[in-house]
Amino acid sequence: MEILPVVKAEAYGHGAVEAARVLAAEGARRVAVSNFEEGLALREAGLQVRVLVMADYVGCGRAALVKSGLTPVVHSLEDLKELSRMTQGSSGPVSYHLKIDSGMGRLGLCLCPAKIVSAIRETRNLEIEGLMSHFASAADDASTQTADQIVAFRDVLESFRHAGISPRYVHLSSSGAIAYGRRPPFENAVRPGLALYGYVAGGGREPRQPLVRVSPVLRWKATILAVKEVPEGSPIGYGATFRTARRTRAAVLGVGYADGYPRPLSNRGQVIAGGRFAPILGAVSMDVTTIDVTQSPQLRPGDAVTLLGSEGELELDAMRIARTAGMTPYDLLCGIHPRVKRVYVD
Numbered sequence: 062m063e064i065l066p067v068v069k070a071e072a073y074g075h076g077a078v079e080a081a082r083v084l085a086a087e088g089a090r091r092v093a094v095s096n097f098e099e100g101l102a103l104r105e106a107g108l109q110v111r112v113l114v115m116a117d118y119v120g121c122g123r124a125a126l127v128k129s130g131l132t133p134v135v136h137s138l139e140d141l142k143e144l145s146r147m148t149q150g151s152s153g154p155v156s157y158h159l160k161i162d163s164g165m166g167r168l169g170l171c172l173c174p175a176k177i178v179s180a181i182r183e184t185r186n187l188e189i190e191g192l193m194s195h196f197a198s199a200a201d202d203a204s205t206q207t208a209d210q211i212v213a214f215r216d217v218l219e220s221f222r223h224a225g226i227s228p229r230y231v232h233l234s235s236s237g238a239i240a241y242g243r244r245p246p247f248e249n250a251v252r253p254g255l256a257l258y259g260y261v262a263g264g265g266r267e268p269r270q271p272l273v274r275v276s277p278v279l280r281w282k283a284t285i286l287a288v289k290e291v292p293e294g295s296p297i298g299y300g301a302t303f304r305t306a307r308r309t310r311a312a313v314l315g316v317g318y319a320d321g322y323p324r325p326l327s328n329r330g331q332v333i334a335g336g337r338f339a340p341i342l343g344a345v346s347m348d349v350t351t352i353d354v355t356q357s358p359q360l361r362p363g364d365a366v367t368l369l370g371s372e373g374e375l376e377l378d379a380m381r382i383a384r385t386a387g388m389t390p391y392d393l394l395c396g397i398h399p400r401v402k403r404v405y406v407d
């Protein structure tokens with residue numbers, strides 16, 4: 062089984078170069094990104110692993126992708142022809158993966174298999190290294206969409222085999238399908254993203270226990286900028302959406318929605334401060350957020366609080382924060398702004 066770890070979107074906010082370096086050191090021969098710029102950034106950082114570019118197009122002016130040794134995913138016959146034209150005169154065959162739209166209705170070829178096979182036969186200088194598709198509802202047991210997608214994909218795969226076309230890698234599964242046991246027998250590669258970073262987001266109505274055990278990679282902290290005692294009835298923050306019900310020790314944190322800290326956490330979320338949960342008071346604003354630290358009088362400006370992570374027994378993970386904010390762990394993690402300093406620890 063080949064693992065194609067997904068490091069798109071700055072490795073879901075964790076830092077693509079650092080994540081790819083760690084994965085390569087752990088033995089990954091390939092990583093996957095979404096667009097060519099992300100692939101080039103890995104090359105510019107000196108990474109030599111194979112890079113699969115999953116969601117871009119092969120238009121004119123994109124010769125750099127071949128020169129940089131990136132492996133494109135082809136989504137249309139036009140892309141296939143363009144890639145073949147672009148690679149004329151290259152020393153060896155250029156590899157690509159072909160994506161089939163097996164019923165998600167997004168990227169991928171959605172044609173009768175015979176047409177695809179004949180188009181592949183007409184291409185020169187190219188080697189189809191992979192055949193792939195993507196599931197729309199993999200973690201949802203109640204849905205028949207995954208089974209339908211497998212049937213549609215299998216149809217294409219069978220036609221390929223009859224035509225003597227056998228891509229080295231056949232892959233459909235991302236974290237949801239891996240974690241919830243969608244393992245059609247023909248798979249020999251998987252594309253985990255979210256699970257690498259420590260989460261499995263069950264989309265099902267009755268989520269089952271996932272088959273993989275993962276733990277969160279990232280912790281997010283913020284610094285206390287100021288602490289103040291305010292009397293009962295004091296308004297806090299924009300629009301005075303909160304008023305203190307008693308004398309309150311409030312701490313103002315240097316984090317806001319410009320950092321990707323979700324605004325819907327206003328008056329709803331909490332952080333871990335001084336070893337206790339501390340509720341958010343009022344609106345999360347662009348650069349600062351206020352919390353109630355009445356129970357932790359020892360806290361001072363300069364102290365760190367945990368927005369995401371654990372302190373002792375207490376834990377706030379991306380799943381829980383996302384739920385409170387009406388988000389998913391995907392958009393929460395991807396939304397952590399580049400101005401938030403990343404520190405890598407072993």
Ligand SMILES: *Cc1c(COP(=O)(O)O)cnc(C)c1O
Nearest residue numbers: 067115195235236252253254255
């Ligand atoms: C993002 C993505 C993945 C990884 O998805 P996760 O749910 O994060 O595991 C895999 N394949 C494709 C095509 C993707 O776009």
